[in-house]
Amino acid sequence: MTAILWLRRDLRRADHPALLAARDAADGDLVVAFVLDPALWAGAGPVRRAWLAATLEATNAEYDDALTLLWGDPRTEIPALAERVGATSVHVTRETTPFGRRRDAAVAHTLASSGVDWVETGTPYAVGPGLVRNGSGTAYKVFTPFAKAWRAHGWPDPAPRPSSLPLREARGDAEATAAVREALAAPDLPEMPGAGEQAAAVRWQGFLDDALTAYTGDRDLPGIDGTSRMSPYLKLGVVHPRTLLADLTSRRGEGKETYATELAWREFYADVLWHNPSSAWHDLRDALNGMAYDEPADAIEAWQTGTTGYPVVDAGMRQLLGQGWMHNRVRMITASFLTKDLHVWWPVGARHFLDHLIDGDVASNNHGWQWVAGTGTDASPYFRVFNPVTQGEKFDPDGDYVRQWVPELAHLPGKAVHQPWEHPDGYAHGYPKRIVDHAEERREALRRLDGVKGS
Known part of the structure; x- marks a missing residue:
């Protein structure tokens, strides 16, 4: 047979x-x-x-x-x-x-x-979506109790790798082969990591040996290589999360618990999508029904191209274009800027991310956007508006991340890169002026929120 x-x-x-x-x-x-x-x-x-x-x-x-x-x-x-x-x-x-x-x-x-x-x-997950339930048998709506129940539920050990298989010779379509070749030869592709199981194993082992111990503190700093970068491999199932969790058991320290929690977030968002299929592209919660949104074409283009005039936002958007990946902390900052400073509905940003992210996963990406926008599970309150300057100064204190991705500001020292308008030579190399005033747009975002509450 x-x-x-x-x-x-x-x-x-x-x-x-x-x-x-x-x-x-x-x-x-x-x-x-x-x-x-x-x-x-x-x-x-x-x-x-x-x-x-x-x-x-x-x-x-x-x-x-x-x-x-x-x-x-x-x-x-x-x-x-x-x-x-x-x-x-x-x-x-x-x-x-x-x-x-x-x-x-x-x-x-x-x-x-x-x-x-x-x-x-x-399943693509350690625990299949829909299996973790609360005491009343319903789905969790908040991450922390889900994560606790997810850990208590547990998962099987990794399945063995088969040494031999009765494989039949490949007989595929010429169209499929041509499509793969054309995709790999496309112009202006970003720098991407090595593909496949062996490349994933090398990256994972390097993270375990060199970065896991300091992961809890370093994971929020985009200027250093402090994250695992396993998300592109998890996206396509090149590695199973169960394998990663098994490898963590032999490690010591806070880092392994923090990393397992990050995997739990991925599983939580998959669970949310399982129970709420429409949340892929529609607000999960109706708390912001009636919110006024804008579609400023020029401002959206500036956001997409990393030319907003806010250095950490622009660095993140240019990293996205340059690597097909963006540091998670910066994903939150750039998402907040689009939704709160430019007043754009979150699916616009979610679609752009999915177009460019090699780890673009509908459940994680779109529910992450909803977290920032204030419409999702465990949502960041809408009135919490990330200040792109203070966020940059906090998480890129020496300005290394910005200087890497925004060469027009490479001449500015330290954290001065986060406010080029305050430096006499801030615009000497063609960096664009700010397209909006953050303080004014924050007030506008809160005014729109008050209008929703009032209605």
Whole structure:
């Protein structure tokens, strides 16, 4: 019998329960496949396409060049593949996003009509979304009690990596191969990390050895390499969070607990999306119904291009364009600037981030935006408006991060980079003037909040 393993957000060979289930079901051949959906591919943006393409190449190497790449709608491509190879079962890691769940239901229905088994094994998370419940059996709405219950629930040990597999030779589509090559050759791509399981393992081990001990304090400082940078690998399932959590158990100190809590945030947001599918692109809470939002095209463009005149905001937006990644603290600062200083509804920023972030994950990204905007779970109150100057001075006290990404300010010493308007040579090298006055826009944000409360 032939079995198919359909990869999606699980582009790895290690700690892969669905792979083991597919191997055990394959008395004959195991076909490992990935489908490039033209609709998703076209909407992903060049950075995300290139990161996926690089990861697919690395995954193909992990599977001994036996990855079958298909081009088309998975709802038709997977059933057609099953018929072509005579598969009796299709194996997947359980999907958790609203779109993925709808797609999988359609594929499973079509396969069932042909007598092909649909088998879901495992989840992209340590604890599958929907499994952590409170005492009354309902979902958690606040992070802290969720995290406590999540830890108490626990998770299995990592699954073993199979040493050998009965892999069938890859027979993919020319369109899919061409799309991957074109994505990797796209012009003006940012500098990206190494792709695939081996690159992820090297990065993770380096973090454990060099940065975990100081992680609690260093993770908020964008000017140093104090974070794990594992989010791009987690996004595509190159590494499973269960693997990371297992590796943390042998470590000592506060850093490992802080890092586990950051993973819990990722799992919490996936749980929120599971229970509230519409929150992907709509306010989770209706506390700000009636809020007046603006769509200032020129100001939004300045935000997107890192030319707002506020150094830490501009540094973050330029890092996004330059690396396809942005430090988490700066994500909050830039999101606050768009939503509170420019009064733009959060989905505008969330879509821009997803276009450029190689770790762009709908659950984490969009609920993070809602946290800042004041519409989400555990939301930062709307009246909490990040001051881009004081945030820069606090988290980039020596100005190293700003000088790295805003070369027009490289001549300014120390924290002077955060207020170039106060330095006689602040604009000597062409740095743009501020597009808004933060103090005035803060007052405007609070005025709009009062209007919502009044209504």
